[in-house]
Amino acid sequence: MYPVIHFFNYSIPTFGVLFLLGTGAAFLLGVQTARKYSISTMDAMFFGLFGIIGGISGAKLLYIIVDLPNLIASPETALIRLATGGAVFYGGLIGGILGGYFYTHIYHLDSIQFFDIAVPCLALAQAFGRIGCFFNGCCYGIPYEGPGAVHYPVGAYPPSGIGLFPAQLSESAFLFGLTLLLMAVLWRSDTPGFTTGLYLITSGLFRFINEFFRADPRGAIGFLSTSQFISLLIIGLGILFILKIPQQLYEKHLKQ
Amino acid sequence: MEQYNNKAIASLVLGIVSLVSIVWSYFTIIGIICAIVGLIFAIQIRKAGELEGFKPNSMATAGLVLNIIGLALCAIVLIACVACVGLLGTAAMFS
Numbered sequence: 527m528y529p530v531i532h533f534f535n536y537s538i539p540t541f542g543v544l545f546l547l548g549t550g551a552a553f554l555l556g557v558q559t560a561r562k563y564s565i566s567t568m569d570a571m572f573f574g575l576f577g578i579i580g581g582i583s584g585a586k587l588l589y590i591i592v593d594l595p596n597l598i599a600s601p602e603t604a605l606i607r608l609a610t611g612g613a614v615f616y617g618g619l620i621g622g623i624l625g626g627y628f629y630t631h632i633y634h635l636d637s638i639q640f641f642d643i644a645v646p647c648l649a650l651a652q653a654f655g656r657i658g659c660f661f662n663g664c665c666y667g668i669p670y671e672g673p674g675a676v677h678y679p680v681g682a683y684p685p686s687g688i689g690l691f692p693a694q695l696s697e698s699a700f701l702f703g704l705t706l707l708l709m710a711v712l713w714r715s716d717t718p719g720f721t722t723g724l725y726l727i728t729s730g731l732f733r734f735i736n737e738f739f740r741a742d743p744r745g746a747i748g749f750l751s752t753s754q755f756i757s758l759l760i761i762g763l764g765i766l767f768i769l770k771i772p773q774q775l776y777e778k779h780l781k782q
Numbered sequence: 783m784e785q786y787n788n789k790a791i792a793s794l795v796l797g798i799v800s801l802v803s804i805v806w807s808y809f810t811i812i813g814i815i816c817a818i819v820g821l822i823f824a825i826q827i828r829k830a831g832e833l834e835g836f837k838p839n840s841m842a843t844a845g846l847v848l849n850i851i852g853l854a855l856c857a858i859v860l861i862a863c864v865a866c867v868g869l870l871g872t873a874a875m876f877s
Contacts (some may be wrong), residue, residue, distance in 0.1 A: 542858035549854070568832070572825050575850070579818050582857065633829060 541658035542651035548654025552647035559643040562712055573640050576629035577622040584621015611632045616756060639749055645725035646708040662693040667691030667740040692699045693740045700732050719773040726764025730757040786830060789823040790842040796820030797848025800856060810856045817853035824849055
């Protein structure tokens, strides 16, 4: 709808602006959630920054791995493509987790507690990101003519002239609600890792269902979309966190 | 302390380079790399200050702030809808 904002003679991607707003909001929330385990603001901030550094590196690295045959096939454009775009979200997620874990590992901090305080912030940043998707026009929904149907203008990326299900906004609204739920659970729960498990299960489950209401072209593995397949893995990991298995493994093998 | 001073200078310089590189769109990737390295140096100094009990100098603080701003502004230019591109990329990997 509004993929770019024009500011003097610069064109700023709306998704980037909302991503940045989400990151800022997540950091502010992180300062509050860190109080749960009496983690200093500096540690919470640096954990977040390492997560972002890992995320950017992971997204780019997985893009290079995935796109390597094309990059080798046309080396003349490879450098420009590497410099201007290309990032893989799940690479970013894995990189972000590893980046955050790396920070807690080198400074001998409890990783599970840090993941617990980070998940409400992650949900909030994702919620802003999805609003960015709405403005960008990507991740659009199936044709739908009920209340709240979105009509994109002619020339936008999604099909225009028909009503579409607001799949981005439904996910965003869910994630805002999930942030509040996770905050409440974090304050009341005495089990480290429970909040992380709850986030993984609920977000994975919602993503799995929401995928049925999306119509944008995306990959598929068998009869499931790629996201649904990954959501199942995420839900499985969440169940392990609720059963305290990663916590026990961490205590036994990785905690210093 | 000498190594921390050198790292503080490096962090500050990398922060400035990352901010300057925003002007040319093709250089934002270089800006991000500079900001990441500068940020790691600045965090190292801060944490060392906390653990060894000294106050980081103003150059280290300026480096930290400039690198955060540099990383944020470079990311805003570089990032498109990562989720969407990501799905296509992952699908290509599995197919």
